[in-house]
Amino acid sequence: LIIAGGFGELGEEGRALETRMVETAQQYGIRLIGPNTSGMMNLKDRLNLVGLKNAPRGNIALLTQSGNMALTLITEAKLKSRMGFSYYVGVGNEADIKFHEYLEFFRRDPDTRTILMYVEGMRQGREFLQQASKTTIDKPVVLLKSGRSTTGKRSAGSHTGALAGMSEVARGAFQRAGIILIENSNELFPAAETLAS
Numbered sequence: 001l002i003i004a005g006g007f008g009e010l011g012e013e014g015r016a017l018e019t020r021m022v023e024t025a026q027q028y029g030i031r032l033i034g035p036n037t038s039g040m041m042n043l044k045d046r047l048n049l050v051g052l053k054n055a056p057r058g059n060i061a062l063l064t065q066s067g068n069m070a071l072t073l074i075t076e077a078k079l080k081s082r083m084g085f086s087y088y089v090g091v092g093n094e095a096d097i098k099f100h101e102y103l104e105f106f107r108r109d110p111d112t113r114t115i116l117m118y119v120e121g122m123r124q125g126r127e128f129l130q131q132a133s134k135t136t137i138d139k140p141v142v143l144l145k146s147g148r149s150t151t152g153k154r155s156a157g158s159h160t161g162a163l164a165g166m167s168e169v170a171r172g173a174f175q176r177a178g179i180i181l182i183e184n185s186n187e188l189f190p191a192a193e194t195l196a197s
Helices: 012-027 067-080 099-108 125-138 150-160 168-176 185-196
Strands: 040-042 057-064 085-090 114-119 141-145 180-182
Touching: 057 067, 057 099, 057 185, 067 085, 067 114, 067 185, 085 099, 099 114, 099 125, 114 185, 125 141, 125 168, 141 185, 168 180, 180 185
Parallel strands: 057 085, 057 114, 114 141, 141 180
Antiparallel strands: 040 085
16 A cells, blocks of 8 residues: 555656556565555455544445545545445555456455445546446446546646546446446435445
8 A cells, every 4th residue: 555645646757656666566466556545444354544533334335536535425424324334445546456456346345335436537447437337237336526627637637647537428438337427526425325225
């Protein structure tokens, strides 16, 4: 788990460092979450690499590129719901493990009923859509895409170093893959909560 920033989100030099880091990890059979991540939690096994106390356990898997959004959603669950989370993963820059690999894992996970995603940008969109088509047959995937405005695109790009924004073509592709798209952040947890129940 690479929490540190200063990699692909900072430009060419950072991308080169990120590439070297992944190549080194691959030599030793190590998979990486991040870099530039807020951490991860496996709540069923009480593994907490975020430091957030009393996160509610449940059957919603949370994947996000924003630590602030994760904190908001986990706090909302704590205060307003009886639902909680099976896992939380701060995906970060996706230098090694990509969104579609998390989807495949959560599709097979017996403790996860719904997958909740906040996405700023992703590196392998085609692979993600292919995996989402398989995953949504078994479990709902609820997604909020940030970076739809010009300012949002700049912000998302600087945060994770990935492609941001969503065209109508992309929106159609997400919907064809069975993904439930959410427009407003305050609707994200209620949608996942309803589907998980």
